[in-house]
Amino acid sequence: MSLRHAVLGLLARDPGSGYDLMKLFDTSLRTVWPATRSQLYGELSRLADAGLVHVSAPGGRGRKEYSITDAGRAELHAWLLSGPSRGARSEMLLRLCFLGQVEPSDARAYLRHQAELAAKELAELEAVERLVPERGRLAFELGLRHLRVQQEWAAWAEGRLAESGATMTE
Amino acid sequence: MSLRHAVLGLLARDPGSGYDLMKLFDTSLRTVWPATRSQLYGELSRLADAGLVHVSAPGGRGRKEYSITDAGRAELHAWLLSGPSRGARSEMLLRLCFLGQVEPSDARAYLRHQAELAAKELAELEAVERLVPERGRLAFELGLRHLRVQQEWAAWAEGRLAESGATMTE
DNA sequence: CGTAGCATGTAATGAGTTACATGATTCA
DNA sequence: TGAATCATGTAACTCATTACATGCTACG
Numbered sequence: 001m002s003l004r005h006a007v008l009g010l011l012a013r014d015p016g017s018g019y020d021l022m023k024l025f026d027t028s029l030r031t032v033w034p035a036t037r038s039q040l041y042g043e044l045s046r047l048a049d050a051g052l053v054h055v056s057a058p059g060g061r062g063r064k065e066y067s068i069t070d071a072g073r074a075e076l077h078a079w080l081l082s083g084p085s086r087g088a089r090s091e092m093l094l095r096l097c098f099l100g101q102v103e104p105s106d107a108r109a110y111l112r113h114q115a116e117l118a119a120k121e122l123a124e125l126e127a128v129e130r131l132v133p134e135r136g137r138l139a140f141e142l143g144l145r146h147l148r149v150q151q152e153w154a155a156w157a158e159g160r161l162a163e164s165g166a167t168m169t170e
Numbered sequence: 171m172s173l174r175h176a177v178l179g180l181l182a183r184d185p186g187s188g189y190d191l192m193k194l195f196d197t198s199l200r201t202v203w204p205a206t207r208s209q210l211y212g213e214l215s216r217l218a219d220a221g222l223v224h225v226s227a228p229g230g231r232g233r234k235e236y237s238i239t240d241a242g243r244a245e246l247h248a249w250l251l252s253g254p255s256r257g258a259r260s261e262m263l264l265r266l267c268f269l270g271q272v273e274p275s276d277a278r279a280y281l282r283h284q285a286e287l288a289a290k291e292l293a294e295l296e297a298v299e300r301l302v303p304e305r306g307r308l309a310f311e312l313g314l315r316h317l318r319v320q321q322e323w324a325a326w327a328e329g330r331l332a333e334s335g336a337t338m339t340e
Numbered sequence: 341c342g343t344a345g346c347a348t349g350t351a352a353t354g355a356g357t358t359a360c361a362t363g364a365t366t367c368a
Numbered sequence: 369t370g371a372a373t374c375a376t377g378t379a380a381c382t383c384a385t386t387a388c389a390t391g392c393t394a395c396g
Contacts (some may be wrong), residue, residue, distance in 0.1 A: 001384080002261055009268035019347050021354060032263045034256075039384065050188050059394045061347050082317055083287075086204075087356090088261075091172055093202045095250055096309040098179035101249055110251050117253075119188055131257050138327050139266035145319040153315050173355080189375050209356065211377060231364045231375050257384090 003043050006033045008052060008068060008076040015056055015067040017042050032139070047072070104165045108158050115154035122147045173213050176203045176244040178222060178238060182204045183264045184228055184236040188214050202309070217242070278328050285324035 010024055016069070016133070018041050025035045044066060047053045052072035057065040099107050125144055132140045180186070188211050188268035195205045214236060217262045222277055238246070239336040270276050287296055302310045 002259070002264060002271045003383080004270075006264055009264070009271070011273050012268070015345075018349090022347095027189050027250060029264075029267070033259050034384095036385065038324060038349075038351090038386085050190070063351095073203060076268065077272055081276060083283075085262060088201070089172075089203050093171060093309050093312065094176055094179070094199075096312065097180070097202060097306065098175075098246065098250060099201070099292070099308065101179070101182050102247055106251060113253075119297065135270045136267065138269065138330070142263065142319075142323050143351060145323050146316070149312075149315040149319050153312050157311070160308070170345095171355080185376075204356095206357065207375075208358085208379090217375095229375095232377095257382060331375090 002033065002079075003035055003039060004047065004052075005076060006035065006042055007040070007047060007077045008072050008079075011053055011066055011068040012073060012076055017059075017063050017065050019063070020065075028136070031143075032091050103131065104161055108161050110163070111154050111158040113160065115151055116153035118147050118154060122151060172203065172249075173205055173209060174217065174222075175204065175246060175249045177210070177213055178219060178242050178249075181223055181236055181238040182243060182246055185235050187229075187233050187235050189233070190235075198306070201313075217328070224253055278331050281324050281328040281331065285321055285328065288317050288321035288324060292321060 005022065006025075006029060010021055010029075015152070018037075021044075022035075022037055022040055025033070025040065038169055046054065046066075046067070048055065050071075051069060053066045053068050055064045056067035059065060062078075080087070100108070102110075123141075125147065129140070171242065174330075176195075177232075180191055180199075186194075188207075191214075192207055192210055195203070195210065199205075206317050214223065214234075218225065218236070220241075221239060222245055223236045225234045228340060243302035269280070272280075292314070295317065299310070312316060
């Protein structure tokens, strides 16, 4: 139930309408916690019902500007410091569990492709490094490091498969 | 839609009943792709309707042993080699985006806790390293490397906060 | 006056969680 | 005969995705 907390986090920085928040979900949070309009507007209503946010400034064109309440801030704070919730799914790891079931050459090609993909994303990330605001620095650095291991690991894994394949056909 | 592929992957290794598969979901796949009974039995029916698996051996107590079909194998193969699907959510990264909104001392404590957590999981993983079957080796290694960066990063991040906190109060 | 951008939602469907509900067999 | 294990499911609910649907306003 973290969409709720993403919304609270954004509103804790600045009040805004659903429309405003949507732009943030489509930019800064795009790769971290994607959300759609229908989800967002629904969640805003529920948050308002629960008293965690309130409409602070109705505007033209039906605009409703929301602000976080004290209760909302308390909820956000508690969540921020709470442990990681269970149930993490990793499609990558799942594929890996069954990668032994395709031809070794296919598996190698797949891993090579993964390495290239990670390298590309890494390059993109490094290119925008200086644009990252100070407050986003920690998250950025973690993303960077994750991509680096991803790339190194894929290269290592491909090498390993190549070796064992060679051994087998000898 | 990856529960489907997890089931196909398991059945491609060995035929089994919903009950059998559930044990695997609760052990080997627990940390990779958790699933519940109700999800699993539902998915098995749908897979059978779609012709990707079939009941190969009905047994006592209502047991239905499923096997993968050629169509199922084809589907699995295609999925294994397909690119990563979009929509990856990271609760960790989301927390990080908003960690600036709590007291620096709270944030540091949180990061220290994360580092310890990663170190503990790492130790557990390393302890069972030799029990990992050859076919699970790639996934295991990726998990290991991810935990290592997690730990190193959390330590680095905490140090960074400590520094900037010190600068601010000077 | 038209179009780009602002601004809000609903409906249908699929995926995941939790709780409930039942019955057969084996073995001590 | 009673408990553990085998074995299957349904129902209610929440969360996420996709498509549909509408209307106002500023500006050129």
